[in-house]
Amino acid sequence: MTDVADRILTSTANGVMTIRMNRPDKKNALTGDMYSRLSAGLDEANSNDDINAILILGSPGSFSSGNDIADFMQIAMSGERENMSVFGFLERIIQAPKPIVAGVDGLAIGVGTTMLMHCDYVVASDASLFKTPFVDLGLVPEAGSSLIGPEITGYHKAFSLLVMGEGFSAQDAKDAGFVTKISSSQDLEATARQAAEELASKPQQALKLSRDLLRGDRSDVLARMREEAVLFGQRVESEEAKQAFMSFMQKGVKKASYTHPTPKPECFGVI
Ligand code: COA
Numbered sequence: 168m169t170d171v172a173d174r175i176l177t178s179t180a181n182g183v184m185t186i187r188m189n190r191p192d193k194k195n196a197l198t199g200d201m202y203s204r205l206s207a208g209l210d211e212a213n214s215n216d217d218i219n220a221i222l223i224l225g226s227p228g229s230f231s232s233g234n235d236i237a238d239f240m241q242i243a244m245s246g247e248r249e250n251m252s253v254f255g256f257l258e259r260i261i262q263a264p265k266p267i268v269a270g271v272d273g274l275a276i277g278v279g280t281t282m283l284m285h286c287d288y289v290v291a292s293d294a295s296l297f298k299t300p301f302v303d304l305g306l307v308p309e310a311g312s313s314l315i316g317p318e319i320t321g322y323h324k325a326f327s328l329l330v331m332g333e334g335f336s337a338q339d340a341k342d343a344g345f346v347t348k349i350s351s352s353q354d355l356e357a358t359a360r361q362a363a364e365e366l367a368s369k370p371q372q373a374l375k376l377s378r379d380l381l382r383g384d385r386s387d388v389l390a391r392m393r394e395e396a397v398l399f400g401q402r403v404e405s406e407e408a409k410q411a412f413m414s415f416m417q418k419g420v421k422k423a424s425y426t427h428p429t430p431k432p433e434c435f436g437v438i
Contacts, residue, residue: 168192175204177211182219182367183360184212187226194232194274195225202252209259219367219374222359223269223286225279227352228427230269230295233277236304239403240412248400253278254392257310260285261388266366266378270359271295271337272352273427280328280335281310283345284319285388287378288366290359292352296425297335297345299328304415305407309399311392319344334425352427 169190176187186208188195197205212218225231234253242248260267260282269283272292280297283289291297301308308316308329316325320343327333328343340346350358366374402408 171200174198174201175208177208179215179218181364182217183222183363184208184215184218184220185222185224185360185363186212187224188231189226191226191229193235194229194276195279196232196235197253197278198235198238199252202256206252206256206259209256209263213264219265219369219371220363221263221265221267222363223267223282224356224359225270225272228273228294230271230273230275231277231279232274233279233299236412236415239304239408240416243404243409243412246404248403251396251400251403253309254396257282257392257396258389261311261385261392264375266363266374268359268363268366270355271297271346272355274298274425277301278310280345281308281312281316284310284312284315288348288359288362289340289346290348290350290355290362291337291340291346292355293337293349294352294427295337295340295346297328297337297340298332300332302330303332304411305405305409306402307395307398309392309395311388311395313395314391315388 169192174190176189178185186205188197188201190196209221212221242251263285266287268288269286270290273294273296275283275295275297277299280299299308312329316329324343328335335343337346337349341349348358
């Protein structure tokens, strides 16, 4: 089991802050504490003038299995919605002032997929699976994905991903527009790191102006994220959701079918 303090690892080199989700025993399911640490990493990257780009990684075979369902259950039973630090993380990633590259190998479930819609450059291995089973869990889409999802992919692909909960392969995700490049699992981190370092070495003022032009005003995405958050908080406490969480925790849930097709490397590299 990974130590709580080690579940989010950060390191800096060549103008890039790497933020790694590191809870492989739970397929990088994200707890409240992990969201707080992700937020702290983003804050540090944004306030440090030596950092020009952010690289988000997971573990071999698991980018993230989404929000920790035991955490959801705990919130559902206690009613302590204000403790959902996921929303602080999402606000930061939506408004991120510096470019974010993500490297995805394997599972990208729930917020593991929706956070990618706010990244600037996403490299996915050909062994990746993107899936957002919000409705099956009695929930609604989050991270502003109900607005930005249809904008990126078109309505019908967004519906199949965000409402039907269909699994997308790396190629599907690239065709849908939220993956930039596909690599092998072995090359994934090097490819993603290369992109982040390339961004970090560009003329920074020109990069910032250009990125801001492309991303435009994010206030509508932020407003939608907050609207979704109200519904999401209510849904977490609904009977539909409680039953789905219980079913998962009792191992009765119909899971995303996923087998990583390639032997997992021991470790991808730095942190
Ligand atoms: N929350 C809490 N625990 C999770 C988790 C999650 N989101 N995803 C995986 N885990 C845990 C499992 O309970 C299991 O724990 P255990 O070893 O103590 O029994 C461990 O991680 C390994 O997962 P397992 O289900 O055995 O692996 P798998 O390869 O067969 O399936 C998934 C992986 C991700 C497809 C499956 O675990 C799953 O569907 N998880 C739920 C994903 C989800 O709905 N996330 C919320 C989206 S809003």
